[in-house]
Amino acid sequence: MKIWILRHGQAEPMAASDPERALTLRGREEVRRVAHLLAGESLDTILASPYVRAQQTAEQVCHEISYPRAIATAAWLTPDDDPRQALDFLAERAERNLLLVSHQPLVSQLISLLVDGHRSGHYPMPTAGLACIETDFPAAGIGRLLMLKSPGELPA
Template identity: 65%
Template sequence: MRLWVLRHGQAEPQAAADAQRRLTEEGRREVRLMAQRLVGEPLDIILASPYVRAQQTAELVREHLQMRRAIVTVDWATPDDDPLAALDHLAERSEARVLLVSHQPLVGQLLSLAVDGHRQGHYPMPTAGLACLDMDLPAAGTAALQALTSPAEHRDE
């Protein structure tokens, strides 16, 4: 499986509930910039947290890539979900090329668990941070980190 992990773009600092925070204009710009990194990558599916900012991020990527398939909302990708459970859910998927749009601290812990076999590794995932993992099967310690990038690295493009 090739797993792309994208943290949502910058979101407004407050809303009635955390799950309702929306992307800012800067967040939309960050996401469009990182979506450009996915052009030419044949994604089979986009999975996204149910939180508004993740849904907006996933939709911006879907539009940028002109994907016809709808975003699939998964309830196991919210900020404080268990990265081991996320790997288990990913292992149940039949798709070979997956984009997961989620949140910190889940995304950082998921990268650490998948690559290092534990959750203590440090993988910087600022807003709209994007990582690419290759693994035969989603499981702890089985992934090879192919790319890790952020909008700050691509601002002048």
């Protein structure tokens, strides 16, 4: 199983509430850059946080890679959700190649939990950072980090 983990692109600093913060133009450009790393991947599912910036990030990815299916919203992908709970939800899924679009600190903690077996490892995930983890089963400490990229490392 491949689990792709994407942090949303840069968002507005202020909105009526945190969940309502939208992507900036720079955030859209960041997402465009990293989306090309997903081109050619046969994604079974894209799961996104219900927050506006994560939904917009997922929509941008879908557009860039011509993803043919709808984005699924996962309430357990918000910034303060517990990565152990995310593993529980992932364990119930049958997909072999899925993309999660979420937020800090959840994204770094989830990578650490999958790869290191705890959630305190340091995995830098700037806005639109993308990681790919391969695992036989979504459980703590058995994943192998295949890739960790930020938009700043990619050509414009």
